[in-house]
Amino acid sequence: MHTPEGFTPSHALPAALPADTLAFAFRDAKVLVGGADDAPVVPRASELAGLGIGGDRHYLGELDGTGCVAIHLPAEAREPEGWRYAGLRSLFFRLPEPLLAIAARAFQVVEWDRTHRYCGRCGTPTRDKQGERAKECPACGYAAFPRVTPAMMVLVTRGRELLLARAPRFPPGMYSALAGFVEPGETIEDCIHREVREEVGIEVGAIRYFASQSWAFPHSLMIAYTAEYAGGELTPDETEIAEARWFAWDAVPDLPPSISISRRLIEATVARLAGEAARPC
Numbered sequence: 001m002h003t004p005e006g007f008t009p010s011h012a013l014p015a016a017l018p019a020d021t022l023a024f025a026f027r028d029a030k031v032l033v034g035g036a037d038d039a040p041v042v043p044r045a046s047e048l049a050g051l052g053i054g055g056d057r058h059y060l061g062e063l064d065g066t067g068c069v070a071i072h073l074p075a076e077a078r079e080p081e082g083w084r085y086a087g088l089r090s091l092f093f094r095l096p097e098p099l100l101a102i103a104a105r106a107f108q109v110v111e112w113d114r115t116h117r118y119c120g121r122c123g124t125p126t127r128d129k130q131g132e133r134a135k136e137c138p139a140c141g142y143a144a145f146p147r148v149t150p151a152m153m154v155l156v157t158r159g160r161e162l163l164l165a166r167a168p169r170f171p172p173g174m175y176s177a178l179a180g181f182v183e184p185g186e187t188i189e190d191c192i193h194r195e196v197r198e199e200v201g202i203e204v205g206a207i208r209y210f211a212s213q214s215w216a217f218p219h220s221l222m223i224a225y226t227a228e229y230a231g232g233e234l235t236p237d238e239t240e241i242a243e244a245r246w247f248a249w250d251a252v253p254d255l256p257p258s259i260s261i262s263r264r265l266i267e268a269t270v271a272r273l274a275g276e277a278a279r280p281c
């Protein structure tokens, strides 16, 4: 997910929210929506007020001139008739793409709001900081910003083969590129070398940037690369990787859903290898 076309981010909450403001209201990790199961609808601020539901508000910006606000509902907020609380993943392919991207953004802001009620340094209740998206401690001045965690994804090739792996949690038959979180002190390139070594025991080179994607589970920035095999024996680490194999470019297995950057990374690489295979030597 990324910043949608037509969206202008802002954190300055208007003094009065226009009635048509889109309200992304979360109770725990689920967002309030109306409409049919396969055509969910995001409530407007006026509808939410009419239902008597509210909580801490964080302004997100404007989508094509319409305000968008994230609302952190209390855990005991009721579920009004005709509305339901839906997990973000259940809205994939159902909520239109720009709204889904803003819902994912709202989810991360609410999650930050929910987990930074107290100062991590001295335990005093925090307050929202004026002028920026931050919580500050009135006692010691510590400031906490929404957390974004960088993670890398890498698709390793060897000639016209791709290295794909299965994590134990994957549905049967599904494979993906390797991925892992960046550790303190590492560059992303360091992380790629370490994770590939730890997860499958090989060395890689020729690392090239592909693209990045915001991923709201819970607050990752997935940064994707391709790399070329540079040596070593494939030996999957059996805790994180159930199986890792080289696949010919024209025989790839089941892949993650098209919303994920891993699918785009694999498809783009397959297309490149297919082009190379078609070219006369």
Ligand SMILES: [Zn+2]
Pocket: 119, 120, 121, 122, 123, 124, 137, 138, 139, 140, 141, 142
């Ligand atoms: Zn403090």
